[in-house]
Amino acid sequence: MASSTFPTVNKCTSIGREKHTVVADMDGTLLIGRSSFPYFALIAFEAGGVMRLLFYLLASPIAGLLYYFISESAGIQVLVFASMAGMKLSSIESVARAVLPKFYSGDLHPETWRVFSSCGKRCVLTANPRIMVEPFLKDFLGADLVLGTEIGTYKGRATGLICKDGILVGEKKADALKKAFGEEQPDVGLGDRLTDAPFMALCKLKAHHHHQWKNPTKQGFLFICSHRTLLDPIFLSTALRRPIPAVTYSVSRLSEIISPIKTVRLSRDRATDASMIKKLLKEGDLAICPEGTTCREPFLLRFSALFAELTDELVPVAMVNRMSMFHGTTAEGGKGMDPFLLLHES
Numbered sequence: 001m002a003s004s005t006f007p008t009v010n011k012c013t014s015i016g017r018e019k020h021t022v023v024a025d026m027d028g029t030l031l032i033g034r035s036s037f038p039y040f041a042l043i044a045f046e047a048g049g050v051m052r053l054l055f056y057l058l059a060s061p062i063a064g065l066l067y068y069f070i071s072e073s074a075g076i077q078v079l080v081f082a083s084m085a086g087m088k089l090s091s092i093e094s095v096a097r098a099v100l101p102k103f104y105s106g107d108l109h110p111e112t113w114r115v116f117s118s119c120g121k122r123c124v125l126t127a128n129p130r131i132m133v134e135p136f137l138k139d140f141l142g143a144d145l146v147l148g149t150e151i152g153t154y155k156g157r158a159t160g161l162i163c164k165d166g167i168l169v170g171e172k173k174a175d176a177l178k179k180a181f182g183e184e185q186p187d188v189g190l191g192d193r194l195t196d197a198p199f200m201a202l203c204k205l206k207a208h209h210h211h212q213w214k215n216p217t218k219q220g221f222l223f224i225c226s227h228r229t230l231l232d233p234i235f236l237s238t239a240l241r242r243p244i245p246a247v248t249y250s251v252s253r254l255s256e257i258i259s260p261i262k263t264v265r266l267s268r269d270r271a272t273d274a275s276m277i278k279k280l281l282k283e284g285d286l287a288i289c290p291e292g293t294t295c296r297e298p299f300l301l302r303f304s305a306l307f308a309e310l311t312d313e314l315v316p317v318a319m320v321n322r323m324s325m326f327h328g329t330t331a332e333g334g335k336g337m338d339p340f341l342l343l344h345e346s
Contacts, residue, residue: 007207008207009111009112009115009190009207010111011207012115012188012205012207013115014114014115014117014118015118017115017118017119017120017187017188018118018119018120019120020118020119020120020121020187020188021119021120021121021122021123021184021186021187021188022115022116022119022121022122022123022186022187022188022189022190023123023124023125023177023186023188023189023190023199023203024112024116024122024123024124024125024189024190024191025124025125025126025173025190025191025192025193025196025199026124026125026126026128026133026137027126027127027128027192028192028193029109029112029190029191029192029196030108030109030112030113030116030124030141030190031104031107031108031109032107032108032109032241032242033107033241033242034192034193034242034243035243035260036076036079036127036128037060037063037079037260038103039100039103039104039128039132040056040079040080040082040083040132041053041056041057041083042095042099042100042103043083043084043087043092043095043096043100043132044056044082044083044084046095046099047084047087047088047091047092047094047095048083048087048091052083055082056079056082056083059078059079059081059082060079060082062078063075063076063078063079063082066078072127072167072169072170072195073127073166073167073169076127076128076149076167076169077162077167080129080149080151080160080162081160081161082160084129084151084158084160085158085159085160085161086157086158086160087157087158088156088157088158089131089153089156089157089158090156092131092132092158093131093135096131096132096133096134096135096136097135097139100132100133100135100136101135101136101139101140104133104136104140105136105140107241112190113141115188115190115207116141116190117141117142119187119188121144122141122142122143122144122145123143123144123145123146123147123177123180123186124137124141124143124145124146124147124148125147125148125168125173125176125177125199126146126147126148126149126168127148127149127167127168127169127173128148128149129148129149129150129151130146130147130148130149130150131148131151132148133146133148134146134148145180147168147173147176147177147180148168149162149163149165149166149167149168150162150163150165151163169195170195170198171198173195173196173198173199174198174199174201174202176199177199177202178202181202185202185203185204186202186203186204187203187204187205188203188204188205188207189201189202189203189205189207190207219281219282219311219313220281220282220283220284220285220286220313221285221286221313221314221315222277222281222285222286222287222288222310222311222313222314222315223236223244223285223286223287223288223315223317224288224290224314224315224316224317225287225288225289225317225319226289226291226300226317226318226319227289227291227292227293227294227301227319228294228319228320229294229319230294232287232289232319233246233261233263233287233289234259234260234261235319236287236317236319237260237261237287243260243261243262244261244285244286244287245261245262245263245264245280245284245285245286245287246261246262246263246264246286246287246288246289247263247264247265247266247273247276247277247280247286247287247288248263248264248265248266249265249266249268249292249293264276264280270306273306274306274309274310277306277310278310278311281310281311281313287317290303290304290306291303291304292304
């Protein structure tokens, strides 16, 4: 289904919906962030301790590879197993009630919440385990019904496996909605990605998160960043509270794989790179560091002017980082150590 079929959520009115039923996705829709990785990490640490968190982090590259190259559900299954297998259900529920709401609340999307809260009956469809998200959604957002992934249990503990209905993604969300509502058609459907289209198609009015599905006829913004460390695009994404893809010149393949944001390698051929950047801008926003390499001195290196020829939607970004114990230099040294030495000081 084409993205242009659904209007953006900021164009959806919230007036006169007291008798309406809304069905919303969670990650990327009710929440600004599209990834549930940090919330699973909180479950692992708070309920299982440091060793469980370490196991979870070691398993996360496998989850990432499965998520992006095999299927969304396969990646989520690994996260569920790594964070919850063997845990007492009571411990998971305690973390879900006492810890997660603080972090979920800080990531709540204001426009989606405006529409969601205006409706009299509220339902949430999510790929996350229901036991993990239900306390927040019902106690803090007033959800009447939470349809989430059901995890296997044995003698009061989570097995880390998924029940027969599987991870709620794609058509399985639509099936769960049909089972819950029967012939009734919800008034409003809110989603953020193409895999939400099946359940949204069952609703009278559809709207999507305006940071995600872009109009293919309009280019995204090109963020022009000064280049202090290798983490600059990640800092930008953190500040904007949404992932911004970045183009890179000489980042290693390993760094590309473990990067929390999408990275695209440039060839240093002007025509090829210009074509690639234009293509990426048609898909959405993009970050670029035209200095071409990091510079930690109090000045800028010579910019490549290529970016100025590609779009008028330019956003200059100045990166500032302060260091005390560890101080990177431009002359030599391993820039690959930035994530380890500079992250806590930037």
